[in-house]
Amino acid sequence: MAAAPPPVRAPLRFLLNGEPVAVTGIAPQTTLLEYLREHRRLTGTKEGCAEGDCGACTVVLAEPGDGGTPLRWRPVNACIRLLPSVAGRAVFTVESLAPAAGGLHPVQRALVDAHGSQCGFCTSGFAMSLFGLYKNAHRPPRAAIEDALAGNLCRCTGYRPIVAAAQAMYDIDPADGGGGWRGPGVAADGSRAVSRDEEALAVQLAALAAPDTLLYEADDRRWWAPRTCEALAAILVAHPAARIVAGATDVGLWITKQQRDLGDLVYTGDVGELARVRETPSHLAIGAAVALSDAFAALAASWPELAEAWARFASVPIRNSGTLGGNVANGSPIGDSLPVLLALGATVVLRRGAATREVPLEDFYVGYRQTVLAPSEFVVEVRVPARPPGTLVRAYKVSKRYDQDISAVFACLALVVAGGRIAAARIGCGGVAATPKRAAATEAALAGRAWDDATADAAARVLAAEFAPIDDMRASAAYRRTVLANLLRRFRMETGGAATPTRVEQVVAE
Ligand SMILES: Cc1cc2nc3c(=O)[nH]c(=O)nc-3n(C[C@H](O)[C@H](O)[C@H](O)COP(=O)(O)OP(=O)(O)OC[C@H]3O[C@@H](n4cnc5c(N)ncnc54)[C@H](O)[C@@H]3O)c2cc1C
Ligand code: FES
Ligand code: FES
Missing domain, CATH: 3.30.390.50 (CO dehydrogenase flavoprotein, C-terminal domain)
Incomplete structure (x- = not known):
């Protein structure tokens, strides 16, 4: 195994509502929501359930794009997203939606005009889910709007006016809402609409990216964010007790609901090789850190019959954070991707140090939430045979x-x-x-x-x-x-x- 460069001890650097921040001294298992509300007093982002179910905590992340576009805009649940996992990304909260010069963003204006809010507790979460939709689709069909809002609960207004706001937000002149990065992400002809602001944001993010493994340390706990499989493998061999974290849509609940101390954490979300989908003549290889949204889109291309099942897997914000590798490794008997992967004849590629092995998925599980994963071993990718x-x-x-x-x-x-x-x-x-x-x-x-x-x-x-x-x-x-x-x-x-x-x-x- 080629020697991986040593980790670089550094603060967590990211953009918060457009401003660069460098976080030190906050425990790695702090959630993004806790950071926003307790440390930054950005209390527009609400806490409802603290388990990814209600959407009151929805924020939007802009992440470096995949080549086709400089940035990907993704609503996520701040309540179970771990703070260090936003390093190298841009976090936008509801406070940033309205332009500083005054007025409302088209999403907000549409919610007001359609009477889409009553008590308002859910509203900032809805606004951010709608903003995510605004950046990713132009006048989508009603089913896509419902999908975008399926992770947001409202107990008093009812969904009809909120859906009406989602339909009306495209009629409002984006310039009234400040334009720039706040503008629509998709033009009327379906092409990506990329503003200069977004290009500038992408450049800023590129400058923030850690060149090698980031080591963030606080409160006697460590967070490693390696960028290559080599580095990930080396860290896990050197620290077999460290816990792997991907999207934290399972792990996050162990913190918020079980108040567990998870110890040292190793993050897979910045490992380039784990975050890609490859198509070969014999199979589709989905990296373990590929977000469920992207994994499901890749699977649906060959298996369109599965689209409904994927739309019913959690919600858009959960699918944006959660990964296929996390669903597989978590090994829940009610994990929804697993029956599909079993039926499609999937295998999983595992790695420990320099050694890799490929295991049929049906042999991966050996008991209730038990897998064949050895200490220091991790899931590299899931392989689905061609149809x-x-x-x-x-x-x-x-x-x-x-x-x-x-x-x-x-x-x-x-x-x-x-x-x-x-x-x-x-x-x-x-x-x-x-x-x-x-x-x-x-x-x-x-x-x-x-x-x-x-x-x-x-x-x-x-x-x-x-x-x-x-x-x-x-x-x-x-x-x-x-x-x-x-x-x-x-x-x-x-x-x-x-x-x-x-x-x-x-x-x-x-
Ligand atoms: C509101 C809500 C709704 C949900 N709905 C559904 C649903 O409809 N269907 C469903 O199946 N699940 C659902 N889930 C569960 C969860 O979203 C999925 O299991 C998700 O795929 C987990 O991925 P993750 O990246 O978040 O994993 P994490 O939480 O980061 O990790 C989960 C486990 O996998 C391990 N792990 C992660 N990556 C690797 C790797 N590469 N190698 C080895 N171990 C690894 C971690 O150590 C941990 O033990 C839901 C969760 C929430 C909070
Ligand atoms: S607080 Fe309910 S989803 Fe986060
Ligand atoms: S407006 Fe009250 S919960 Fe939605």
Whole structure:
């Protein structure tokens, strides 16, 4: 293994509402929200749930772009985002939206005009989610607006006026809201609209970027932010007790809800190799630190049938911070990407020091929240094989709410059908066992058979008996078994040409 350059001890440097800051002396596991409210008195950003669920704490990050654009604008939840993870980025809070010269930003003006606020507690979060949409889309369809707002809760106004504000904000002259970086991010013809201010911001961010591993130390705790896999591997070997943090959408709750001291932390979000998606003739390789938003977009390009499942995974701000590697490594039996990745035949590439290994995802989990990861080992990437011709695939999330809810059951079914017969079957299931699991007996009941109603019904009966799920507050064991079997029948209806509507949206549209 080539020697990685030693970490550079430094403050956390980032832009806050356009101003450079250099933070020292604040513990690495401090959340961005705590920093904004307690240390900077930027109290427009609210704390509702402190667990990523309500959106009251939404801020927008501008991050260095991926080549196509100088900056990426991303709403995130400040309550579970760890402060050191914004180093090298620009943080915008609601206080920065209105131009200093006075007046309101188009997002704010539209909210006022549409009566989109009553008590106002949720409003700054909505304004920032809308600002994120304003930077990323021009007059999006209603479904995209609903998606952008699915992570924001309002208890008194109701969503109709807020959606109306989202539709109206594009009608307001951006110059009235100050223009510059505050202006729209997408032009009417769909091209990126990049102002001079944004280019200047990108230059400022480039100057802030740490050249090598950043080591930030405060309160007797360390935060390493390596920039290469070599450096990450070396730090983890030298400090096996240090905990890996990616988007902190799981880890953040251990701090805010369990008040745990997480010790020394190693951040993967600045490791270039882990943050990219590569397409090869045989597979799609998604780096462990790729944000869920980007990972899902890459998967949806080859597997458009999965789009609904991805839209129902948390919310835009969570998908902007959370990573695919985090979902895989966290190993929750109700992690929503895992049944899909199992059904698609994914493998995970792991690395410890200079040694790498590739493990089929079904062999990665060895017990409840237990994986084969050895001390100092980390997930490098997830590999999803290229789509075989003749593949039928669907993913189903069963939860109490449509948006932003935890699965009671999740199933992804993938069949390769040739000449009317099932050449290969893979079924990934979540919420029915201690780990995400393949339904091996059901797959065997399908393989080699004709893909017809009789086969589907026989296989559904096998699936109903394949797992021994538990009763809990989300669903009973009997419900889980029944719904799982019915998902297979639904899959048959959807792929077998039945005209019966099977999705809520179809029924609503009718
Ligand atoms: C409001 C809310 C809604 C959510 N909704 C959903 C949902 O609908 N479906 C769902 O599945 N999940 C959901 N989650 C959970 C969470 O968003 C996902 O599990 C996410 O993918 C975690 O990624 P992360 O980058 O934030 O991981 P982190 O929190 O940073 O890390 C999670 C774990 O993975 C480990 N880890 C991270 N990267 C690596 C790596 N490269 N190598 C080894 N270990 C690593 C960490 O050490 C930690 O143990 C939700 C969370 C919140 C707060
Ligand atoms: S405070 Fe509720 S999402 Fe952050
Ligand atoms: S205006 Fe009161 S919670 Fe939304």
